[in-house]
Amino acid sequence: MSDIITLDITEPNKEYIIKQFNGGRGFINRIESLGLHINQIIEKKAGSFLGGPIVVKTGHLSIAIGRGMARKIAVEKVLK
């Protein structure tokens, strides 16, 4: 379990799997309706700049997520 980190501090261009959303129902609804869900594999494409959003990619979908929200998303590195 110690390998679980938050999305904002992941390494770019490496695959991670979403483990948990640490937020209220409203937050989870918004995140899920944009297409992110538990057990999904994502890759960070751009890191935060001056506290700005990070960009993640999953399949053919790119999503920009504010850093505060990214901190609420727990992920685990996919081992190859």
Add this chain to the structure above:
Amino acid sequence: MKVLLVGNPNVGKSVVFTRLTGIHVISSNYPGTTINYTSGFTKINNEKVEIIDVPGTYSLKPSSKAEKVAVELLKDGDIIINIIDATNLERNLCLTMELLKLGKPMMIALNMWDDTHHRGITIDAENLQKILKIPVVPTIAVSGFGIKELSDLVFKLSPPDIKKISETNKWKKIGIIINNCQKLKHKHHTFIDILSDASVKPITGLPIAALVIFLMFKIIRIIGESIIGYVMDPLFNNFYMPLITKLGAILNKTGFLHNILIGKLIEGEIDLIQSFGVLTTGIYVPVAMVIPYIISFYLLLGIIEDMGYIPRLAVLLDSLMHKIGLHGYSIIPTLLGLGCNVPGILGTRILESKRERLIAAAGISIGVPCTALQAMIIGLLAKYGFKYIALVYFSLFIIWIIISFTLNLLLKGFSPELLIEIPHYRLPLIQTVLKKLYIRVKEFIVDAIPIMLAGVFIVNILYYFKVFDIIANISSPVLKRLWGLPKETIVAITVGFLRKDTAVAMLIPLNLSPGQLVKVTVILSIFFPCIATFNILLKEFGLKDMLKIVSIMIIVTIITGCILNLII
């Protein structure tokens, strides 16, 4: 009967709408182009059917005003056509599941079907139809593929037969559907993918953004000036001017009618800019000076909209925009405001909170000059050198930042974080870009030119009754002492309430120094919105907030005038 086109943002609903009804609406490559609904009628099986283009929504639990509009519309629709971006099946099905629960007759249009092939996606549409128990039609809205099947099916739909899906089971169910209906082939990174990543990474993205903005301004000016120099000026000089001169001669060069239609003679000659008659300045300014820039601005805006670049700009600028209480996505209404403040203020509907909308709208109506105004400012100041134009833009930019920053401190609440989908880059289709340009230019002609002609007419009447003399005398202490401007400029500032471009045209005969011109054009830009903007602020925010914005505007104008007077 009402047929609703429902789907996630940016899946091509508006294009399907155009295909079904023949009515052209603006579409772009970013989520949230349709912020209000458009409806149109079409005949299917000889029966009149109302088609409604619902603003895109990710979920039926709305998080912005545009999404609220969508949810409201769903209440009294009869049939749902759920439009899905076939390249993002999994995410799009999330909304589909929510829609199915409504129990209304429904079908799915798997749009952007052609895109799936070159992205290595294979979707088994028949199987999808079997699992969901509703018709699934592959479509390519931009080319019209599949649209006929959609309209053929409208009267054959029955309510969906799907058992209640709980929230927790939703993704499991979607997962099963995806496993059964979709196959992905791994594709190597293409140039577009690399560019896509580079344009959101700060280190490469910021230089790209600077280059894009610089090139946009450069190209807008080149196209605008070329249309003026090669099309409008020859047309007006060779064809229009002789007609007007003849009319002047018929009217004996004097009298009330001459004053209204042709205006004053400048050194014994008719001057299309300065004479200020309905048929001289009233026609020349909008047609020959403003429309060329309207065309070039909206052409370029249309191209970068359809490419999908703007959301990337929003991501890059997000952290900076947060410092002034906005998030990056407010760059979209702000850019639209550079064309005309009215669609800009309407565009704030994509923002989540009222607070953000108010900050963005105040910033747009005060600090963002529309293309018509910019065209006139450039036309007026270009001969004195680029630095004066730059000074106007710089002042407006600073004012925009200060206003947003102050409102951010004053208004309660905080600005939510950015959470947006970044669309794929697409090569803009020439037809859609030109169609969009046509809609926007037509809107300008229909909305702006009548006001402009009426404005020139009213101003001439007021001149005739010497109303402006009274206003000028009353306001001269403020103008002279605080702002260092001659009292005649008040006429232009007053006319700015009708149209700002007409107002700038009125400054030309006053022989102001370049410094005075900078001051007065900045004041004109920020002081009081033009009548169209005023109206839209009232409609969107109500009397109380509109008055708030207007009072900020007046205070800012007085202070700015004083500061500029001290500096220049």
